[in-house]
Amino acid sequence: MATIYLIRHGQASFGAEDYDKLSELGCRQAEVLGHYLRDHGIRLDAAYSGDLLRQRETTALALASQPGEVPHHIDPRFNEVRNDEQVRHLVPVVAQNNPHIQTLVDKGLSSSKDYQKVIEAVFNHWVSPVCDEPRIQSWTDYSSGVCEALAAVMAAEGSGKTVGIFTSGGTIATVVAHVLGLGGEHAYKFYEPIFNCSITQLFYSGDKVSLSFFNDRSFLQVLGGQGGEELVSYR
Incomplete structure (x- = not known):
């Protein structure tokens, strides 16, 4: 039996000119x-991430606490859902049935809460069979790429390994839905x-994979509390 840890990147710079940095x-x-992994004897045999800066920065900072060098492999299939692309091209379609979405976009999406409402509406349209926008990456292409990347990691690393995949929320949600045998219409429930x-x-063992636990942030609560820090965030 081998283990994969799917790790979401640390908080990115929402609202900044360059969002893609921690x-x-x-x-x-x-x-x-990184301290948590080190102190609990979780030694990674390999690390993977997409090529987004926030993913690579999270990987580097976490791996700095590992007792030895950990090879870090970059695979763009572990990048995030292309939210900006989807908002740009799908909002006009979604707004036809939900004008409130257009109102939120017109406000500028400076609020994280407003942004998340738009992402929910757009994401759920994107994964639906009626979405046929040719200017964006399709759900089928995106999700199949994510699942192929996961299978490639399992095949490359083999049995008995402990692997970290440093990625983003949409990718983790896609993997979890896939592992549980659920379609795209369920993915957002894991994303938000x-x-x-x-x-x-x-x-995982061979090509079989199962979910052990999902979205654990208790170590941030405990270690943050010990140091008087608030370390838990969604966005």
């Missing part, structure tokens, strides 16, 4: 994640509640 809190979350730097554990 905030100060995000850096601290990744450091504490994922905490920054949370850990989801999978067990």
Whole structure:
């Protein structure tokens, strides 16, 4: 039996000119994640991430606490759902049946709560069979790429290994839905509640994979509490 830890990146810089980098809190979350893995004897044989900066930064900060060098492999199939692309091209379609979505977009989406409402509506349209927008990556292409990347990791690493995949919320949600045998219409249910730097554990043997636990952030609560820090965040 081998183990995969799916780890969401630390808090990114929402609202900043460049979103794709860790905030100060995000850096601290990744450091504490590394301390947690080290102190609980979780030694990674390999690490994988997408090529997004926030994913690579989280990987580097967490791996800094590992007792030895851990090879870090980059696979763009572990990148996040292309939210900006979807908002740009799908909002006009979604707004036809839900004008409130267009109102939120017109406000500028400076509020994280407003942004999440738009993402929910757009994501659920994107995974539906009626979405046929040719200018964006399709759900079928995205989800099949994620599942192929997961299978490639399992095949490459083999039995008895402990692997960390540092990725994003949409990717983790897609993997969990896939492992549970659920379609895309269920993926958002796993996407919305994922905490920054949370850990989801999978067990695999050969090409069989199962879910052990999902979205654990208790170590951030405990270690943050010990140091008087608030380390838990969604966005």
